[in-house]
Amino acid sequence: MNIEQLLGDLQAGRISLEEAKAGLQDWRSAGSMDFAELDLDRERRTGFPEVIYGESKTAEQISAIFRRMMEHSDRVLATRVSEGKAESIRSDVPEAEYHPIARTLSWHRNKPQYAPDEDYVAVVCAGTSDLPVAEEAAVTAEMLGCRVERIFDVGVAGIHRLFRRLELIRGAQAVVAVAGMEGALASVLAGLVERPVVAVPTSVGYGANFQGMAALLAMINACAPGIAVVNIDNGFGAGYYAALIQQNRKG
């Protein structure tokens, strides 16, 4: 249903106040479930459907929401889905694809195709322990239609590894920088590339790391401009943000 048309009809007298109310009621109830108010309108408003945050939901809840969203959208993404839950969900929703490192479940009606010279998002990470967060970012950006280049394990303790890959990183439309411990990778990247860096602190580390707070503070205080930060371990948020930047280009 088209909500703007309905309101125009009301003003034009084509429908009565009662009819308008009833129409609104229908439109609204399409998003109601027992345990959650789905925001099915979100795609229209912000360009992407609501994402299912799997951490605090049961496999049954995720399955039900996933199915419902498949009816209303062309692509669905669930994050923070453990291997156990994923197995159970995929017996209900076999169309969904599971990415074990990224811990995501995804589906789209038509797989995107990329031209060889297509713009891309670079996802860069410091160490192997940062992989799950980096993969979550990469999968998310792919779900939003971006080509993604992965440049992993290039932390500043051996900075030459980063320099070897620099050309590939500089060619991206947006750079996601994933790092734990002291998070210096993001600062160094921001000084080296001319595109926006989306920094993701991870909770990798110990001691005075405070589950990623040290990396978050370092990234927020980066001396180079061209860097903005999302929450600790929020690979999804970073991939989403990079895709927003990149899609601008395509528009």
Add this chain to the structure above:
Amino acid sequence: MNIEQLLGDLQAGRISLEEAKAGLQDWRSAGSMDFAELDLDRERRTGFPEVIYGESKTAEQISAIFRRMMEHSDRVLATRVSEGKAESIRSDVPEAEYHPIARTLSWHRNKPQYAPDEDYVAVVCAGTSDLPVAEEAAVTAEMLGCRVERIFDVGVAGIHRLFRRLELIRGAQAVVAVAGMEGALASVLAGLVERPVVAVPTSVGYGANFQGMAALLAMINACAPGIAVVNIDNGFGAGYYAALIQQNRKG
């Protein structure tokens, strides 16, 4: 001097190792001053010349660096310049323009011109106390060649004020959201627009606000995606970041 040509000449045997070293020496010393190593090469690397952070520098230092950068670049920006310092600097560098609310000094060789339907960055702020930070963001984005729309004093305590201006905000290529206290403006905006939101917490507030830390934490924890955060009061960083996103569009 073209550093790539020099290296090519070395490989081709057109210059000796000695000549190469001497050439590099010249190129490098162009950026050396008594109190600072200017990063004159930065514009080539990242698309924008180094910015002068005025807080911890004397008027004399700012003047000298400003002048030097005018010789090497088409635009210069100094931030966190108090009214007193600005007056003294402008007697040395009368070409520089001072923005008293944003506390910035700027200059560009040729003022940019905008078409009426030019893309723009929206700078949105919550309260009048957030104005200096918001203006710093706006001036910075303008310096980088962006048209800017200012939407000020639309905090969530009176959310209808925000809704009145929503169309203008949704039309932007990137949205800078500036807010102190609990910083809820950024979350609300991220749920309403489909373009990237660059959130700037400000130190406006008191008590358990911790000089902006409450707003920073709120923004980092925003439940809507499409939001990334810069440091507290870092209007410059946000304007810079928004311009990077927007310039993508133009390229």
Add this chain to the structure above:
Amino acid sequence: MNIEQLLGDLQAGRISLEEAKAGLQDWRSAGSMDFAELDLDRERRTGFPEVIYGESKTAEQISAIFRRMMEHSDRVLATRVSEGKAESIRSDVPEAEYHPIARTLSWHRNKPQYAPDEDYVAVVCAGTSDLPVAEEAAVTAEMLGCRVERIFDVGVAGIHRLFRRLELIRGAQAVVAVAGMEGALASVLAGLVERPVVAVPTSVGYGANFQGMAALLAMINACAPGIAVVNIDNGFGAGYYAALIQQNRKG
């Protein structure tokens, strides 16, 4: 026993100092158990009997206290009771009703009845993960004799969902706002309703959320007035507080 009468009798010489002491002893020992000094007088002093905080007590202890309180009061409430404990307690106290989402055990001698136009408390929550805290608030307010309207899953990431239910929220005598992550729901509500908002931060979130501290700080720093805050995940405290406000109305 009436303690004021006893003291009056002492003054009037109707009882001796010895008799007064003995009477006080009886009155006092009614509240003594092996492992806890029950505050049976609390209902007279503050209008509501002591509530049993189940987290750190064994099922046996909860059963014993629950039973003892049923003899001295018309209603009993135990919070933070796990499903396992609840099952064991209900074999001892079958009259008690268990609310699995709210994790509460409750009993009252006579169930309250509400008129259709009865005043009510609105309990509003942001996401499905906030449900246990919101339900604890709702059950508590009901135990204290309030009609409760539940408005769940209306977080600010999709603010239109909140606006759809706004009329119902604005009709309440007091509004409990339950939210984790950045806690912006409470600020937004405080700007929209004219009744007191009791804000409950929840520990829902991750990374720089610090188990609810980000939400607590945001709520304490809310720019709109008309909002006060209870402890993280303290649904009981919020329901209790809202009931105190609402009962004022009825008195």
Add this chain to the structure above:
Amino acid sequence: MNIEQLLGDLQAGRISLEEAKAGLQDWRSAGSMDFAELDLDRERRTGFPEVIYGESKTAEQISAIFRRMMEHSDRVLATRVSEGKAESIRSDVPEAEYHPIARTLSWHRNKPQYAPDEDYVAVVCAGTSDLPVAEEAAVTAEMLGCRVERIFDVGVAGIHRLFRRLELIRGAQAVVAVAGMEGALASVLAGLVERPVVAVPTSVGYGANFQGMAALLAMINACAPGIAVVNIDNGFGAGYYAALIQQNRKG
């Protein structure tokens, strides 16, 4: 102008879309000033006009806003106004009344009158250093039409002083508890009265007090229910909240 009537007229066809737009424009611009978007509609929405937070505004700005609000409302309140600013403002707005301890400027068209047995709000504070915050709470509640009883300097270091005044406190509709240092006054009061306690931590203290954070944490963790907390030193917020509770009674 009545905004609801305007919208009804639009639907009924009594005015054109153009006329509606123009009318909205007028209504909106009534709240526009150079440096601030006044929320003149706030009183209708939440029952009380916006309050002027004086801390970060010049005397000239406060004067201008104050005057403008006097035209649209029956009462105006400015908080955090230093003695110096107040003097300067009162030369422009001689009708405004200054309360030097509370540091507030207030005005109402018609002074409220109270019956001798009128309900009241009790404002209780722990030490003489807490007086400015307590007075700000008291003046605010009075501005909102409440009778206020002040019970000052009754901290728990000499708890008998509190017990002497207990009857007066217990008779109130709502109790504002103002305390710095360890903030124990609020907990103790919550265990003794049956009405809602609005707790205000103050920044009074030193060392590991962290400008009131110790008191805030203590109040948020109070073991007695019936207590909710506002920001450190936020006397205004507490007085406002207590008045919301009390007005419920009168409605």
Add this chain to the structure above:
Amino acid sequence: MNIEQLLGDLQAGRISLEEAKAGLQDWRSAGSMDFAELDLDRERRTGFPEVIYGESKTAEQISAIFRRMMEHSDRVLATRVSEGKAESIRSDVPEAEYHPIARTLSWHRNKPQYAPDEDYVAVVCAGTSDLPVAEEAAVTAEMLGCRVERIFDVGVAGIHRLFRRLELIRGAQAVVAVAGMEGALASVLAGLVERPVVAVPTSVGYGANFQGMAALLAMINACAPGIAVVNIDNGFGAGYYAALIQQNRKG
């Protein structure tokens, strides 16, 4: 061996330098074990033998140290001993007595006897959840030869319970105040008694309690003098300290 006599002998020429060295070597090696340097001299220096902190030691280690200390001292105490470890240790050291609530193992050669009017330490605690810490304090003080009076479950949420027991508390030589949540009990006691209060914050609480940090800060900031604080959950430290104060009396 008497170390002072040895040094006197050296000065007086009664023993050679070699003999002195050898004697010191013997004295020192008495305290050496494979995994720990026992501080057997501690009793002489500070009046009480080293206490075994059981948390991070195996049952075998505790048994071995316990046995060794029984040979050198008249009393031995081990704290933080779980029920499981205790059982295993007591099969090796059946003389040791286990206190399951306090989680301590203790032994003394001759049980102390108290006269009916003997001075005493009062151990006061706020809630039943604080019992383990309070009992650890009580058992420790008893181990050091003090008579102890226990006054439990008298938190400030029902302050009349505290007042009923006030006379007993005021009669003590030192008062240990154990409380979690907001820790107000310690402040209130310090305002009511004239003997030193040793405050022990406990980790009882949730949310913004930070595992006892809220109570610790409250106690450190107590507005009444006559109060000093030990670490969170450090019942042993508080009982030890109170005994030091009390023994002063007896000396």
Add this chain to the structure above:
Amino acid sequence: MNIEQLLGDLQAGRISLEEAKAGLQDWRSAGSMDFAELDLDRERRTGFPEVIYGESKTAEQISAIFRRMMEHSDRVLATRVSEGKAESIRSDVPEAEYHPIARTLSWHRNKPQYAPDEDYVAVVCAGTSDLPVAEEAAVTAEMLGCRVERIFDVGVAGIHRLFRRLELIRGAQAVVAVAGMEGALASVLAGLVERPVVAVPTSVGYGANFQGMAALLAMINACAPGIAVVNIDNGFGAGYYAALIQQNRKG
């Protein structure tokens, strides 16, 4: 007036309820002043009159309270009195003695006299910057009738200085240990003496010292027992506490 006699008279019928009320009123009003409720009964309850905390009071207020307390007590102490205020107060109250390092004003009707072998409190401090806090502790203990030995500038960076004075420290009834920076002095002392150590962290330090928080945490976590802690820079509290311990001895 004797409040216990009055209550006995009421019970015995020697006075009427009216007379009792009037008597209580008189007794109570003796402690009332315009800006403060003096706690003149405190001395009876806790053994020492209320102390005037000068930091947040004007010279006039301190003078007035000081004078009033001289009428009701044999000794008066005001702390945190700046040199400027002290001069002004002493023109009103020339009997008061000012200690410029401790920043205290004190008076007692009859100066205490000590026997040569009198028990004493040892006040030990780490560096010259800790002197004001150490002196505040010393003056306070003297005001409460204790002989005090000062052992200053014996921090652990040169631990031999401490050992030279160890005998004097070990002879004390109670030891006040004052230290900033890492506060290790208190731990070391607690391992060396057999009397209670009252530890005072000071705000001396910089960087990650957090105005004394590093020292406070170190002292609270001391591995040796026999140590309890007061607030940062709270020399008064430590001197008071040590005097409570010492007076036990004399009683």
Add this chain to the structure above:
Amino acid sequence: MNIEQLLGDLQAGRISLEEAKAGLQDWRSAGSMDFAELDLDRERRTGFPEVIYGESKTAEQISAIFRRMMEHSDRVLATRVSEGKAESIRSDVPEAEYHPIARTLSWHRNKPQYAPDEDYVAVVCAGTSDLPVAEEAAVTAEMLGCRVERIFDVGVAGIHRLFRRLELIRGAQAVVAVAGMEGALASVLAGLVERPVVAVPTSVGYGANFQGMAALLAMINACAPGIAVVNIDNGFGAGYYAALIQQNRKG
């Protein structure tokens, strides 16, 4: 392959640009594995090969990396390897030696031999709970070719134990000081020795210790110079650092 020779060949025209690129490709791929970019060049750059941080890696991953590094280096070290993982790895890599307390796996082609008067690193720790961290430091320093003296269980609660071993500590080239709780051992050592102290805070402690943060802050604020700090529980980092200092001596 020698990378410098390759570049020299390029300049001299001995190889073509294509050949240079290919050569670089080979050199680079030697360090590539599926899940990690090994930094095989690290030894040349910094004098020691990359160390395997075992915490977040599977036994299979550690085995594979360990084997690969054995081919390229003369010594290999893996830290934070649990007993379970170690057993599994040693079935693949039987040459590796496991140190159960230090939780390290190590291997070197030729065991180092020490002269009796060889310089040494002293590893000093405060309590038995600090042993794993101290052993990790000792094993690491030994892996880097240093002789190590262990001085364990000499915390400041019994400072005489430290003094007994002082001569041995003072003879070291570098001193690693490992301590939890209040971390005072490091300060005391820094005041007593003339060689650099590398301080390692451990997470041993409870309550307001914050998993080692209290010790870290104490060490960072040490009043004696000659002390620098590594991360909490970072025995590896401290051993590595001490070896760097010591090797200087030998060079």
Add this chain to the structure above:
Amino acid sequence: MNIEQLLGDLQAGRISLEEAKAGLQDWRSAGSMDFAELDLDRERRTGFPEVIYGESKTAEQISAIFRRMMEHSDRVLATRVSEGKAESIRSDVPEAEYHPIARTLSWHRNKPQYAPDEDYVAVVCAGTSDLPVAEEAAVTAEMLGCRVERIFDVGVAGIHRLFRRLELIRGAQAVVAVAGMEGALASVLAGLVERPVVAVPTSVGYGANFQGMAALLAMINACAPGIAVVNIDNGFGAGYYAALIQQNRKG
């Protein structure tokens, strides 16, 4: 006086106990001043005389201590001396040399001379705002007899500036890395050099920098080994530590 000889004399009976005491008294009083116990023995113990921390001392106090130390040592250093104090001190002690950027006063009997190929300490800093701390480190190391190379303004925002100077840095015996904001310079250096890096976080920055805490945490969490950290802004401590490492080399 030789303290060991005195003790030997006592043992040998060459002097009486009385004479020994008197001798000790003399030796001790040489270090006593009215306001400070000088640690004149420190040089013997730790290789360097006590340094005067000027921040909290008056010009008179610094002058007096400086003069006294000139009599007992060959070199004297005072840090944190403001320009104003320095001027006043130098009128008393004209031999002292003032370094205005480092804010130090220094003197040595004989200026050190360096051979051209002398080992050196590298002091590296990130930005011009870090200069005072870097200079304090450099001057301190020079005072301890080290040749120092200064490499300033080479922060990671323009990392090529660092690489240009890398050879000089890698040639040092120890590297002091001074950086504020996110402190990434220290991590990057530790990955590039094979000598120990002494990291100094500075308080340069704003917002979520927390006066250098962000840089401190980043440095403590550095992913590369070979790095240890001193307190925020503690240039003196870093220079001292680097000199200890370097002197090892020379010995």
